[in-house]
Amino acid sequence: MKKKLLKTLILLMCIALIVPFATACQQTCTIEFKVGAGSLIEPVTVNKGEIIEEEPISARPGYTFGGWYDGDTKITFPYAVTESKEFTAKWVATEYSIEFNLNGGIGAQDRSYIISDLPLSLPNATVMQKTGYTFGGWYSNAQLTGAAVTSVIAATMGDKVFYARWNPVAYSITYHLDGGQHPAEYPSSYTIETAAELKAPSKGEQASFGGWFDNADLNGNAVTSIPAGSMGNKEFWAKWEAVDFSITYHLNSGSHPSVYPQGYSSFEEVELKDPSRLGYQFDGWFDNEELSGTAK
Numbered sequence: 312m313k314k315k316l317l318k319t320l321i322l323l324m325c326i327a328l329i330v331p332f333a334t335a336c337q338q339t340c341t342i343e344f345k346v347g348a349g350s351l352i353e354p355v356t357v358n359k360g361e362i363i364e365e366e367p368i369s370a371r372p373g374y375t376f377g378g379w380y381d382g383d384t385k386i387t388f389p390y391a392v393t394e395s396k397e398f399t400a401k402w403v404a405t406e407y408s409i410e411f412n413l414n415g416g417i418g419a420q421d422r423s424y425i426i427s428d429l430p431l432s433l434p435n436a437t438v439m440q441k442t443g444y445t446f447g448g449w450y451s452n453a454q455l456t457g458a459a460v461t462s463v464i465a466a467t468m469g470d471k472v473f474y475a476r477w478n479p480v481a482y483s484i485t486y487h488l489d490g491g492q493h494p495a496e497y498p499s500s501y502t503i504e505t506a507a508e509l510k511a512p513s514k515g516e517q518a519s520f521g522g523w524f525d526n527a528d529l530n531g532n533a534v535t536s537i538p539a540g541s542m543g544n545k546e547f548w549a550k551w552e553a554v555d556f557s558i559t560y561h562l563n564s565g566s567h568p569s570v571y572p573q574g575y576s577s578f579e580e581v582e583l584k585d586p587s588r589l590g591y592q593f594d595g596w597f598d599n600e601e602l603s604g605t606a607k
Contacts, residue, residue: 340392344369344379345399352400363390369400373426373468377401409463412453412474416441419475424463431463433473443503443542447476479504480542487527487548488512491520498537501545507537512549517577521550553578561600562586565593583607 338359344352349369357363366388368376379386379398386398404425411419411434418439424431439446448459455476463471479502486493491512501507511520522533529550537545553576560567565586575581585593595606 340395342390342392342395343397345397347371347400347402349374349376349400349402357392359392359394361392363388363392365389371402372466373405374402375405377403405468407468408470410470410472411449412472414441414475414477416444416446416475416477418446426466426468429463429465429467433460433462435461439475441475441477444477444479447478449473450476482542483544484537485544485546486512486523487546489549489551490514491518491549491551501537501541503540503542506539509534509536509547514551516554518551519554521552523547524550558583560586560596562588564588565591 339356340359341354341356342363343354344367346352346369349371352367352369355363355367366379366386370376378401380401381396381398385401404427406423406425408421408423410421413419416439419434433449436446449461450457451460451471451473453474455474459476460473481500481502483500484498484507486497491514493512494510497510498507509523513520523535524531525534525545525547527548529548533550534547555574555576557574558572558581560571565588567586568584571584571586572581583596587593597604597606
């Protein structure tokens with residue numbers, strides 16, 4: 312009888328110890344937070360019925376935290392814990408702007424991007440256009456210094472502004488000298504940004520320069536310069552004008568005929584007339600006092 316009573320007593324003591332422990336286990340709940348690629352949020356363990364006052368916030372570069380979800384249900388805070396749960400973070404990609412400063416050109420439009428769009432190629436020379444220029448690349452500063460930028464690389468974040476660089480096209484200048492010669496310095500090319508002054512060539516004493524013309528027939532007005540803002544390769548023809556010379560005769564006591572040339576043009580051939588002298592035969596005109604060489 313005593314042994315039976317002792318067993319009963321021991322059994323009651325064990326029950327008294329186990330029941331509170333089991334009850335306590337049933338009242339403890341754990342909330343786990345699945346952040347994906349976001350910053351870690353430690354699990355929270357509380358008693359059943361307790362309230363989590365503040366919403367834990369995770370962070371992820373390039374994304375905005377969109378709250379915690381239990382399946383398709385968004386969790387609101389304060390949150391009353393009734394059982395253990397796993398909550399999953401929702402991430403919304405942050406939208407950034409890209410502004411293109413075209414500097415007078417065309418071919419690119421402002422746009423937006425999110426981090427999953429990257430890498431993102433910028434518009435290149437096949438689409439960028441500006442009259443009289445070739446596209447020289449995109450730069451991240453208005454001074455166009457540093458290396459050109461061809462794309463927005465992976466993992467980039469933030470609003471971006473890109474500035475277009477334009478290089479003026481060098482146009483050629485072709486001259487038709489017609490026997491003349493250029494001076495030491497003369498323009499052989501020009502750009503839309505710079506005026507070019509055409510230099511006068513020379514042709515010795517046999518001709519004077521009459522101007523540059525933009526056609527082989529030398530029609531219209533002479534061209535003295537290519538003004539800034541011009542475009543295209545240019546071609547010019549030199550016009551030459553005759554130089555007039557006087558003729559001085561040393562007759563050596565002879566006499567001119569009634570008609571004789573007193574001057575000539577560099578572009579014409581002139582026939583010298585024979586003078587006369589009583590008792591002498593004319594032997595020719597010479598270009599020196601010694602009468603040497605061949606008669607003219």
